[in-house]
Amino acid sequence: METKPTYNRGLVLAVMLIAAIAGALMQTSLGTALPTLMKAFDIDLSTAQQATTWFLLANGMMVPLSAYLAKKVKTKTLHVVAYIMLLAGVLISMFTPENADSWWIFVAGRILAAIAVGIMMPLLQIVIVNMYGQKERGAAMGMMGLVVGMAPAIGPTLTGWILDKDHSFLGLTLSAHWQSIFVIPAIILAIAVVLAPIMMKNVVPNQEVSLxxxxxxxxxxxxxxxxxxxxxxxxxxxxxxxxxxxxxxxxxxxxxxxxxxxxxxxxxFLDVRVFKVKSFTIPTIALILAMMAMFGVEMMLPTYLQNVRGMSALHSGLTLMWGALFMGFLSPVAGVLYNKFGVKLLSFVGFGLLFVGTLPYIFLTAETPTIIVTVLYAIRMAGVALTLMPLTTAAMSALPDEKASDATAANNTLRQVSTSIVVALMTSVVQNIINNQTPGKALKLSDPIAYASKVLNASLDGFRAAFAISLAFAVIGFVITFFIKNQKEAK
CATH class of the missing domain: 4.10.860 (DNA Excision Repair, Uvrb; Chain A)
Structure with a gap:
């Protein structure tokens, strides 16, 4: 019989989710602001992309270390330090002077923030596993999915909204300036830094482990x-x-x-033996495929809307907002459905929706109605919501609680690497097709209209190929689902 802890688990989870919102926003919200940063710092695109590249690298390298830190350092201490580091990173980037020579300061802030996020996100799963019993874990993982899934999805839209014009937020004026994109995460983190010492508890048992x-x-x-x-x-x-x-x-x-x-x-240092447990490894593989299918479209679709359809960053983000909201709504529901129906059925439905929502994307044209793009994206995100947290919960529940930190680190490491690979894969496929199919400059001089038409068709072919790859991930994930044990949370 499971014994409930004496502390308030809801308050502990609330603090972690508040901080996780800011951490998730910092992971994806910068893409929309790259053109603005290029102009402000007088740098080229490759230099501006360092802010994303180094964030990704630092975050990925921290994930394996999270298992050791979770075992060695008290839960409360680790959270407080991570929140302070993330806030410091946000503020460093936010107040970087606007000139090319100072760009390294901006990147340094991003690296510090990435280190903090690399600690926070895996630790969130570890704490949930240690804090909630088998019956309640699915719902708690669903709440985590609300943050992990929805916050990154709305990040680019939020950035586009801020950069579109001046706004008012909590009595503060957010000017249409790149520094303003850090204000909301900074406020959220400041709240978490104040609440963490009071509401956080030492949930994860510490061990005498050496590094x-x-x-x-x-x-x-x-x-x-x-x-x-x-x-x-x-x-x-x-x-x-x-x-x-x-x-x-x-x-x-x-x-x-x-x-x-x-x-x-x-x-x-990281117990890779967890992959010997098939009931952990198979859901983890399916989870990776769902992530790759999600990021493959989530990354390329805004570029299609802006480059092919001529939308602004704000309007392209708004087009996808319903999908983000749909995912945010369904993530907690997926936790409840997991308790009732188990992971196998939800995975079938989830990957099925991913397939249905992705297939039409390989036939997109420059005239495809925006409402169709929006509805299909919402269907895809519903499929993602029905797979991510149930698969994560199933994988984590397949191992003893004392292996939670190792399992979480292994799970998150593979997710981080897989999303990095799919971003590089999609970008290279699109760019290579565009380069190969773009006509020579002679046609541009002799027949500008024909040249523009061929460039547009090259872009469309590139995006369609990327969407086809995402469709393949969904199909493989659906096949992998047949090998998942049809388990539900214990009752």
């Missing part, structure tokens, strides 16, 4: 080079040995040594 420095170095270098290689694909191309192929090879080599060392250690 294996060699494992830390191997994982940091391995994941760093691996992700760095894939993030360079968009600018350097798949054939570039120095910037793409070599870093990936080096990363894989270090990661193989890392895995080998973990299997030899009595107390591993």
């Amino acid at each position: 294996d420095i060699l494992s830390l170095v191997l994982s940091t270098v391995g994941f760093g080079f691996f992700l760095w290689g894939f993030t360079n694909v968009a600018t350097a191309g798949w054939g570039d040995f120095g910037e793409v192929i070599a870093p990936i090879i080096v990363g894989v080599a270090f990661l193989l040594v890392f895995v080998w060392r973990q299997l030899k250690l009595d107390v591993p």
Whole structure:
């Protein structure tokens, strides 16, 4: 019989979710602001993208360390430190002077924020597993899905709204300036920093574990080079040995040594043995495919709306807002449905909706009605909502609670790497098709109308190919669902 803790679990979860909102916003909200940052700092696109690239790299490298920190450091202390680090990172980027020489300060703030998010997000899952019993865990994971899924989805729209014109927020004036995009996350984090020392509790049992420095170095270098290689694909191309192929090879080599060392250690830095449990590994693979299918369209669709349809960043974000709201609404519901029907049925329905919502995207044209794009996106996000948290809960429930930190770190590491890969893959596919099909400048001079038409068709072909890849992820995920054990939360 499960014993409920003496502290208020709802308050602990509330504090973590408040901070997670800001952390999730910082992960995806910057993309819409890149043109504004380029102009403000007088930098080119490749330089501006460093703000995203280094955030991704730092966040990915921190994930394996989260398991060790969760075991070694008290829960309350770890949360307070992470919230303060994230707030500091936000403020550093926010108050960076506007000139090219100061851009490294902006990036440094992003790196600090990424380190904090790399601690916070895995720890959120670990705390939920330790705080809630089998009967209640699905609903708690659903609430986490509301933040993890919805906040990144609305981030680009929120940024576009802020940059569109001056606004008023909580009595403050948000000017249409890049610094304003950090105001709301900073306010949310300030609230979390004040509440955490009062409401947070030491939920995760601490252990006397030592830090294996060699494992830390191997994982940091391995994941760093691996992700760095894939993030360079968009600018350097798949054939570039120095910037793409070599870093990936080096990363894989270090990661193989890392895995080998973990299997030899009595107390591993990251217990990769969790993947020997099929009821953990199979839902995790399905989860990765759902994430890749989601990011494949979520990343490319706003670019299609802006580049092909000529929409502003704000209006392209608003077009997708209903999908974000739909996902936010269904994520907690998915937790309840998981308790009632189990993960297998929800995964079938979820991947089925992903397939139905993605298939028409490979036939998009420059004249496709916006309402169709919006409805299809909402269907896709409903499918994502019905798969992410149930699959995560099923994977975590397959292992003993004492393995929660290792399982969470392994789960999040694969998710981080997979989303990095799909971003690089989609970008490179679209760019390569556009480059190969764009006519020469001679046609532009002799027949500008024909040139513009061919460029538009090249862009459409690129986006359709990317959407087809996302469709493939959904199909493979649906097939993997057949191998998932039809488990439900214990009653």
